[in-house]
Amino acid sequence: MSSHKISIPRLQSGEEVILQDKGAYKDTFRSGWKIADCFLTNQRVVIKQGSNVRLGISIKDITQLRLEKLHYVIKKKDTLSLFYKSGEDSKEYRIWLVTQDLENWKKRIYQLTLLKIDADLIERIAVQLDSEGRDILRFLWENRHARIDRLAELINAPNHMHVLLNIKETINPIAEKVVGCPILSFERSKMDPETGEKVLFSWWLLGELEGRENKNERLLDIFDEGSYLQVIMEVKKMEKSDLSLEVHGAELIVKSNKTGSTWTETFLLPAEANYNNHKIHLRNNLLEIRLSKVQ
Numbered sequence: 001m002s003s004h005k006i007s008i009p010r011l012q013s014g015e016e017v018i019l020q021d022k023g024a025y026k027d028t029f030r031s032g033w034k035i036a037d038c039f040l041t042n043q044r045v046v047i048k049q050g051s052n053v054r055l056g057i058s059i060k061d062i063t064q065l066r067l068e069k070l071h072y073v074i075k076k077k078d079t080l081s082l083f084y085k086s087g088e089d090s091k092e093y094r095i096w097l098v099t100q101d102l103e104n105w106k107k108r109i110y111q112l113t114l115l116k117i118d119a120d121l122i123e124r125i126a127v128q129l130d131s132e133g134r135d136i137l138r139f140l141w142e143n144r145h146a147r148i149d150r151l152a153e154l155i156n157a158p159n160h161m162h163v164l165l166n167i168k169e170t171i172n173p174i175a176e177k178v179v180g181c182p183i184l185s186f187e188r189s190k191m192d193p194e195t196g197e198k199v200l201f202s203w204w205l206l207g208e209l210e211g212r213e214n215k216n217e218r219l220l221d222i223f224d225e226g227s228y229l230q231v232i233m234e235v236k237k238m239e240k241s242d243l244s245l246e247v248h249g250a251e252l253i254v255k256s257n258k259t260g261s262t263w264t265e266t267f268l269l270p271a272e273a274n275y276n277n278h279k280i281h282l283r284n285n286l287l288e289i290r291l292s293k294v295q
Contacts, residue, residue, distance in 0.1 A: 006037040015043045023099040062113040107181040115207035140205040142263040231289040240282045247275040
């Protein structure tokens with residue numbers, strides 16, 4: 001396959017190209033292979049011949065992926081078999097793809113379409129990590145994305161490379177053994193589906209998150225009471241012993257260390273606070289935190 005530059009198809013609003021390659025496809029088992037430009041975006045799998053888009057499959061319609069060996073040119077070759085449903089009639093269709101880096105295409109499409117992340121899976125990965133890896137993974141489970149400087153601060157890393165090595169050499173390889181693909185990805189630009197915010201140059205937890213509490217729907221109040229700050233937040237099925245606090249200037253970090261329900265949340269306070277002499281009270285799923293203000 002030629003490696004010369006290929007032209008990107010017209011993109012939809014918010015669409016970004018993740019992978020592009022010279023390849024081939026066919027849409028029936030008995031049909032011949034057709035040379036094409038292949039694109040994976042955050043919204044579609046696009047098959048393009050010349051200036052014409054032959055297929056634009058929404059990632060939301062993809063139902064199954066698998067590698068199959070089929071005859072390609074004069075020998076059998078690994079191909080990616082992709083099942084999808086049409087938005088018009090809900091009938092299931094299938095195409096086969098050949099690209100130069102087929103395994104990477106399979107992983108990235110799986111991450112975007114079929115990967116499901118829940119608290120149990122996070123813990124299955126976390127138990128195989130060191131304390132730094134667990135903190136990074138659990139922070140991203142709770143917050144979905146973070147810049148590398150925030151992750152470095154979280155684990156008190158000596159530099160950004162320390163965080164990168166932890167992600168690339170420990171967290172993602174272990175995740176790949178557990179679920180078949182890495183679950184952390186660096187994105188130059190990506191839209192946060194919960195807030196609609198465009199997030200730049202951050203690490204993201206991939207996949208569809210299931211069972212994660214929506215912070216926007218939970219009670220949270222922060223009051224400035226003059227000499228002290230009072231934070232009231234809803235925490236479900238927790239004991240006081242499950243929770244721990246950290247205070248860094250005007251930043252409050254609340255952590256749950258409960259097995260099967262670990263999380264970390266960070267809040268910006270209206271003023272700098274002092275961790276000393278703090279008070280915690282938990283009743284009826286409401287956590288009350290009282291912090292003295294720095295004078």
